Amino acid sequence: MTKQGKFASAGTQARARSHSAARPAKPPSMPEIKQAALEVPVLDASGLLTGLTWPRSDFVRAMRAACEQWGFFQIINHGLPDELVKTQFSAAERFFNLPQEVKRACKRTPDNAMGFFDDELTKQRLDLKEAFDYGRPLKDAVELKHLDGINRWPDPSLAPTFKTQLTKYFSAMERVGLRLTEALALGLDLPSHALHPMMEKRHSAFCRLNFYPPAHNTSASVHDSNGHGPTAGTAATTNSVAATAEQDNNRDTPHANGNLGSDSHATDSSGSRGASAPGRTDEVASSRGQAWHEAGRDLGISPHSDAGFLTVLAQGPTPGLEVWHEGRWHLVRPIPGAFVVNVGDMCEVLTNGRYKAVLHRVLASGPQPRSSVAFFFNPSYESDVAPLQSCISPQHPLKYKPVSWGYYRTERFAGDVSDAGKEIQLDDYLVQN
Numbered sequence: 001m002t003k004q005g006k007f008a009s010a011g012t013q014a015r016a017r018s019h020s021a022a023r024p025a026k027p028p029s030m031p032e033i034k035q036a037a038l039e040v041p042v043l044d045a046s047g048l049l050t051g052l053t054w055p056r057s058d059f060v061r062a063m064r065a066a067c068e069q070w071g072f073f074q075i076i077n078h079g080l081p082d083e084l085v086k087t088q089f090s091a092a093e094r095f096f097n098l099p100q101e102v103k104r105a106c107k108r109t110p111d112n113a114m115g116f117f118d119d120e121l122t123k124q125r126l127d128l129k130e131a132f133d134y135g136r137p138l139k140d141a142v143e144l145k146h147l148d149g150i151n152r153w154p155d156p157s158l159a160p161t162f163k164t165q166l167t168k169y170f171s172a173m174e175r176v177g178l179r180l181t182e183a184l185a186l187g188l189d190l191p192s193h194a195l196h197p198m199m200e201k202r203h204s205a206f207c208r209l210n211f212y213p214p215a216h217n218t219s220a221s222v223h224d225s226n227g228h229g230p231t232a233g234t235a236a237t238t239n240s241v242a243a244t245a246e247q248d249n250n251r252d253t254p255h256a257n258g259n260l261g262s263d264s265h266a267t268d269s270s271g272s273r274g275a276s277a278p279g280r281t282d283e284v285a286s287s288r289g290q291a292w293h294e295a296g297r298d299l300g301i302s303p304h305s306d307a308g309f310l311t312v313l314a315q316g317p318t319p320g321l322e323v324w325h326e327g328r329w330h331l332v333r334p335i336p337g338a339f340v341v342n343v344g345d346m347c348e349v350l351t352n353g354r355y356k357a358v359l360h361r362v363l364a365s366g367p368q369p370r371s372s373v374a375f376f377f378n379p380s381y382e383s384d385v386a387p388l389q390s391c392i393s394p395q396h397p398l399k400y401k402p403v404s405w406g407y408y409r410t411e412r413f414a415g416d417v418s419d420a421g422k423e424i425q426l427d428d429y430l431v432q433n
Contacts, residue, residue, distance in 0.1 A: 039330070039333070040070060040072050040073060040074055040323060040330065040332050040333075040340075041062070041065075041066040041069075041070060041072075041073040041074070042073070042074045042075075042076060042335065042338070043059060043062045043063060043066065043073050043074065043075050043076070044059070044075075044076060044077050045059060045075040045076065045077055045078040045079075046077040046079075047079070048075070048077075048078045048079050048176065048179050048180075049078065049079035049080065049175060049176070049179065050079050054179060054182070054183075055179070055182050055183035055186050055192060059183055060183050060186045060187045061187070063180075063183050063184065063187055064184075064187035064188075067184070067187070067343055067347075067351075067354075067355040067356070068354060068355060068356070070323070070325055070356075070358070071323075071342055071343040071355065071356040071357060071358035072323045072325075072332065072340065072341070072342045072343075072358065072360070073340075073341055073342075074332070074335055074338045074339065074340050074341070075180075075338060075339050075341060076335065076337065076338045078176065078339060080172055080176060080339075082337055084168065084169060084172060085169075085314050085337075085373075087165055087169075088165060088166070088169045088209075088314070088373055089314075089316060089371060089373065091159075091161065091162055091165040091166060092132070092209040092211065092371060092373065093211075093371065094159065094162070095132060095154065095159060095162060095209065096130055096132075096209075096211040096371075098154065098158060098159065102154060102155060102158055103116045103118075103130070103132075103154065104116060105154065105155065106152040106153060106154050107152075108133065108149075108152065109149075111149065112148075112149030112150065112152065113133060113148040113149050113206075113413050114133050114134055114135060114148060114149050114150060114151045114152050114206070115132065115133065115134075115151075115152035116130070116131070116132045116152075116154075117130070117131055117132075117133075118130040118131075125299075125302050127299075127300060127301050127302070128212060128213070128299065128300045128301075128364050128365075129210055129211060129212045129213075129300050129301065129362075130210075130211045130213070131208055131209060131210050131211070132208070132209040133206055133207070133208050134151045134152075134153075134166055134170070134206065134207055135148055135151060135170075135204070135205065135206040135207070136170065136205065137151075137167055137170075147204070147381050147406055147409065147410055148204065148206060148409070148413075166207065166209075169207065169373075170205075170207050170375075173205075173207065173312060173375040173377075174203075174205065174377075176312055176339070176375070177199070177203075177205060177310060177312060177375065177377030178196075178199060178200060178377075180310060180312070180341065180377075181195050181196075181199050181309075181310065181377070182195075184310075184347070188351065188354075188388060188390060188391065189390055190388070190390065198379045198380060198383050198385075199309065199377065199379060199380075202380035202381075202382075203377065203378060203379060203380055204378045204379065204380060204381050204405070204406075204409070205375065205376055205377045205378055206376055206378070207373065207374065207375050207376070208373070208374040208375075208376070209371075209373055210370075210371060210372045210373070210374065211369065211370075211371050212300045212320065212362065212364070212365040212369060212370040212371070213365065213369055214365055214366070214367050214368060214369050299361055299362065299363060299364060300320060300361075300362035300363060300364050300365065300370070301361055301362040302361060303324065303359045303360070303361040304359065304360070304361070305344070305345060305357040305358060305359055305360070306342060306343075306344040306345065306357060306376065307344060307345045307346070307408060307409065307412045308344040308345065308346055308376045308377065308378035308379075308405075308409075309344050309346045309347050309350075309377055309378050309379055310341060310342070310343065310344060310347060310376075310377045311340075311341065311342045311344060311374055311375070311376050311377070312339050312340075312341050312374070312375045312377065313339060313340040313341075313342075313372055313373070313374045313375070314339055314340075314372060314373045314374075315332070315334040315338075315340060315372050316334065316370060316371040316372055317334055317336075318334070318365060318368050318369070318370040318371075319331055319332075319333060319334055319370075320362050320363045320364075320365060320370050321340065321360060321361075321362055321372075322360060322361050322362070322363065323342075323358060323359070323360045324358055324359040324360065325358070329361070332360075342357075342358070342360065343355045343356060343357045343358070344357050344376075344378075345357045345403075345408075345426050346378070346379055346383075346385045346403065346405060346408075348400075348426070349385050349386065349387060349400045349403050349426070349429070350385055350386070350387065350388055350391075351387070351388065351391050352387035352388065352391035352392055352396060352398065352399050352400065353396075353399045353400070354391050354396070357426075378405065378409070379405045380405070381405060381406035381409070382405075382406060383404075383405045383406075384402045384403070384404055384405075385402065385403045385404075385405055386400070386401070386402040386403070387399065387400055397431075398431050399430065399431060400426070400429045400430060400431065401429045401430075401431060402429075403426075403429050408424060411423060411424040412424065
């Protein structure tokens, strides 16, 4: 996105820099969510799309605990037809199998965030993936161009059902995102529709197709931090990987200076931010903008947290997504039919740090390709996201200044397409001590 495309008033564009302090890397002590071997919580979302009594009180409680303790969870029994998700993956596979010149004909540009790309940077490191971003159908109209630009589609003669399928999936995911937001609101002791003005009709959600090609010479291991091996059906993908899970976590343990190894990088990924190394105390924590080196690892995507509000991800059968929790990386195991949901920066601001936008990364695929479909449910561009009064108390004082989402998204995208140097970070909005 070009600088001329920024949306925010002068007041909200001013960065509230506070490099003398950063939020604790670990959440405060809370009752443990019972999960075997520290698996990401799995929540039963029965009634999400069909139930008249949604949001269910038990789901609200479980979602609140997962957001507070992990910032990540999976949902099952959500009601979205399996066939719709399978068809989305099939459409993505056909697209990524097209010749490069066909895909690059709809490539995104610095002034248009929608379309194909294979050159995204996360912390000044090239992601090992191809992707395709698209937004709401109204982005097809040039006269309705938004900050993110307009949708760019491949030649319909070469991908005749591509646009129709992707639009259908997007509409379904809008409903999923909104219903999850209703449960989130109730978990914060708000009416279920309290966040609709920010997240319903004028939201800025977009969807991303991800393809991680085979990486035969990678050192990344698709094992979790508890020593578990690959999930069933993925042995061919992971057995050829040399590093063990324990070596993987030891290598990625933050040093006292906040870096992994000796290098540092400052650029974040699209719709996401880089972060200070997790697991450190306030005394040694520097700005979240200080990126950390992956010490010779091959990664599909480097560690980051998502910039928006909520992310809803459909994983393919090949594992690779990991989340940082309690000082270690944990594999988010693909569950057939499940969605992975995680908290983004704007949700962390809204909850005054109560819900955590935690680091996650994607390991390189190994000899088998990996695919996923991400839905980023984000506020309206004109939203100034600020901590809720109900999340502020003498025990939990105001942590963040208001964040203009349109400006934040614009600045974040600038680092996707080029090395823009140090980018805007959530730490820039910390309230001074």
